[in-house]
Amino acid sequence: GQNIDQPTEMTATEGAIVQINCTYQTSGFNGLFWYQQHAGEAPTFLSYNVLDGLEEKGRFSSFLSRSKGYSYLLLKELQMKDSASYLCAVRANAGKSTFGDGTTLTVKP
Amino acid sequence: DTEVTQTPKHLVMGMTNKKSLKCEQHMGHRAMYWYKQKAKKPPELMFVYSYEKLSINESVPSRFSPECPNSSLLNLHLHALQPEDSALYLCASSQTPPGGGGDIQYFGAGTRLSVL
Numbered sequence: 001g002q003n004i005d006q007p008t009e010m011t012a013t014e015g016a017i018v019q020i021n022c023t024y025q026t027s028g029f030n031g032l033f034w035y036q037q038h039a040g041e042a043p044t045f046l047s048y049n050v051l052d053g054l055e056e057k058g059r060f061s062s063f064l065s066r067s068k069g070y071s072y073l074l075l076k077e078l079q080m081k082d083s084a085s086y087l088c089a090v091r092a093n094a095g096k097s098t099f100g101d102g103t104t105l106t107v108k109p
Numbered sequence: 110d111t112e113v114t115q116t117p118k119h120l121v122m123g124m125t126n127k128k129s130l131k132c133e134q135h136m137g138h139r140a141m142y143w144y145k146q147k148a149k150k151p152p153e154l155m156f157v158y159s160y161e162k163l164s165i166n167e168s169v170p171s172r173f174s175p176e177c178p179n180s181s182l183l184n185l186h187l188h189a190l191q192p193e194d195s196a197l198y199l200c201a202s203s204q205t206p207p208g209g210g211g212d213i214q215y216f217g218a219g220t221r222l223s224v225l
Binding site: 030033043093095101 | 113150151152153154157165199206207208209212213214215216217218219
């Protein structure tokens with residue numbers, strides 16, 4: 001089975017940097033995804049890591065350490081529209097991805 | 110076009126009704142998914158179709174019946190649902206089946222279902 005942990009809620013200030021952590025335990029790790037979901041809307045893909053290291057995409061970066069079972073999503077230059085839920089999803093060798101409970105980020109002026 | 114279209118957006122049904130949710134994508138994706146999402150919870154996988162064949166069924170009750178008429182369409186037939194089945198039902202598609210290198214999922218906006 002899989003166990004995925006994320007903080008439930010985080011608050012940050014507009015223009016700041018925030019790091020959302022995700023730790024996981026799984027048999028046969030085969031990739032980790034980050035999705036953003038605004039309230040009442042569909043999840044949208046943000047980033048994917050399968051090898052150790054940092055993947056950068058504009059204001060968003062994602063990091064993976066497979067030996068530590070750890071990933072983080074880094075959001076820079078926060079904007080009000082970044083207020084959303086951020087979901088970490090872990091893919092096992094069987095191919096199926098399981099979502100964590102998500103972290104609700106609130107960006108304040 | 111990276112759009113997954115779901116209809117209807119909202120659905121209210123009684124416990125004796127039969128209804129269907131529809132999902133469509135024209136990205137040439139070969140895998141399609143149904144998820145159930147309750148408020149403030151993550152999406153829970155229900156079914157996966159890979160190359161139009163059911164490849165994953167997460168022990169979903171038989172009152173939910175999926176159908177994949179062709180590579181672009183995915184239906185979820187509903188019958189004799191319970192109030193606890195009220196949730197947001199999300200459809201997603203990916204270029205390749207789960208575990209393949211192209212299994213980033215693109216989600217539709219969902220159908221918000223209320224069972225009375």
